[in-house]
Amino acid sequence: MRYFLFLILFLFLSAGDVMPQERVSRYRPCSDPDRIILNISGEATTSMAVTWRTDTTVSESVAQIAPNLPTVRLADTAVTVTGTYTDIAGDGIVSRYHSITFTGLTPDRNYAYRVGSGANASEWFTFKTASAAPEPLTFLYFGDSQGSSSLYARVVRQAYRSAPDASLMIFSGDLVDGGSGGVPQDEEWGVWHEAGGFIHAGVPVLPTPGNHEHYDPAVRGKRDLNRYWRPGFTLPENGPAGLEETAYYVDYQGVRFISLNSDEMMRNESYAESQALWLEEVLKENPCRWTVMTFHHPLFSTSARRDNKAVRERLKPLIDRYNVDLVLTGHDHTYARGHVMPDGMEKRGRRAGTVYVVSVSGAKQYQQDAIPWWDRGMTFTQTWQEITVDGNELTYNAYDASGSLVDHFILKKKKNDSNLFRNSFDAELR
Ligand SMILES: [Fe+2]
Ligand SMILES: [Fe+2]
Structure with a gap:
């Protein structure tokens, strides 16, 4: 009997060695901020x-x-x-x-x-702080930064080197991977913060969540917002109920920036409905001359297998009706830019519809299918974008990780709120 009890005790004590251990983040907090x-x-x-x-x-x-x-x-x-x-x-x-x-x-x-x-x-x-008048404004835009930090860091730093006076940094989702591959989620956030470093402390960040901010590998099927999102940012709570700090808008020097939670839009009918109703109000009551939207899942994909029909059907009619100027997305891990006319209108001459962009700043890159909605596409290229709004003109430049210009266009806003499109990128390179 005594040997039996020893055996039970031994098995109990050794169980800790075989139970799966939580991997500890290497970014431990301390008393310093x-x-x-x-x-x-x-x-x-x-x-x-x-x-x-x-x-x-x-x-x-x-x-x-x-x-x-x-x-x-x-x-x-x-x-x-x-x-x-x-x-x-x-x-x-x-x-x-x-x-x-x-x-x-x-x-x-x-x-x-x-x-x-x-x-x-x-x-x-x-x-x-922002000017009360619509003074010229430069902002940066980064597609998915998830993946190898050693490659993303050079992009955010090159962007800051190029535009140290930028007023905002937009992140269009999948900032982190969400703990896949056994990496603790905290560690991914630590890596992301380390890459941005003091830049984040001087240039306000405007992030929208991606599907990987709604992912938890520890709980199969769980799709709640990443637990570090709301404590880790202090974002507007002016969106639909239940989507605080993920669907919101910010007005900055004549530009209305709108973030939507497209992951919830894809998966939850009531959040799709509430965001569409909210968006219409935000577009209808918009006092700003320019409108820039960001969300994660592109209306027009760069892959035949990654169509986001639910997002497109909800948003395209509103984007068309209210002449949204620019839609900045991610998710497809390639670069693509096209100006797409409102439904029923042909692309002709210099008339611009809304310009849609898919971009990726991190190491994770996918193949691109030949779907001809875009005018400029590339893959296996990390990019960032520098966008300047000055009066009735918006200038868009995309750069690769080395700082070389890889895309460029200008939108000129007419009195009736429609835009003219000018793309001198090819001419400039020659
Ligand atoms: Fe992604
Ligand atoms: Fe994604």
Whole structure:
């Protein structure tokens, strides 16, 4: 009997060695802030949101902000602001995500801020609020960055090198893979933040979620939003109920930027319906001259096997009716750009319909089928896009990872709100 009890005890103690262990993220939080990232969560002219991470020993969410004056005594003039935090347990660690929204700021003004307090305060970062008038605006756009970080990092850094005064960075989904291949999700976010580094702390990020932000390999069939999304960003909650911080809009210097949650649109009829109803209102009441939409699943795919009919049927009539200028998507892991006329109208001359783009900034690349909706297509090429809106003109440039121009066009807005399209890309290369 005694031997039997020993055997039971031995089996019990050794069970821990054979049970699957949670893989621990190599990005452990500490009391110093990391993953510091700016978002616009409200009025871009007078507010700015910042989110960062620490361990759970930091019990206060504190930041300081001051006009970015040349003095070294910034702290003397700074205002201290407190916020809230959320704890996230998973991937072998517990992280505390802090969120603060600076409000009451002056439009078109440079500010300096730091997060945390005492010995754990971050360095001072700087940002600029939006102008109240539609001044010229440059923003960056990145398709899926998921995959090998060693390749994505050079793209985001090259983009910043090219446009250090960019006002926004748009990410069109699948920022991370969502924990596939046994990599902890936290580690993927750590890699993504490491690539963007201080750029995220100075240029507000406008991300839309992809299917991989609705993926959890630990729970088969589970399709909830990635648990790091809402704690990790501070985004607008002006979208349909249940899709806060994933479907939203931001107005910035004469451009209305709209993010939709296309993954929920593909899978959930009620979210498809509520987003379409919400979108129509947001387009109808749009005070801005230009409209840029971003969501993950393209209306027009670059692969015959990856058609997103549900998204196209819901959105195309609204995009046509309200003359959306630019639709920035991802998901297909190739590059394609085409201007597509409203249904029933032929493409003729310089008249532009909405310009649709599929793009990829990361290492994961797919084959491209020859589907002739696009005017420029390429694959196995990481790209990023730099877009400038100046009055009635929108200039679009796409660059590869080495910084070479690989696509270009200009939209000129006419008085009736339709656009003329000019593509001098081929001529410029000759
Ligand atoms: Fe993807
Ligand atoms: Fe995707």
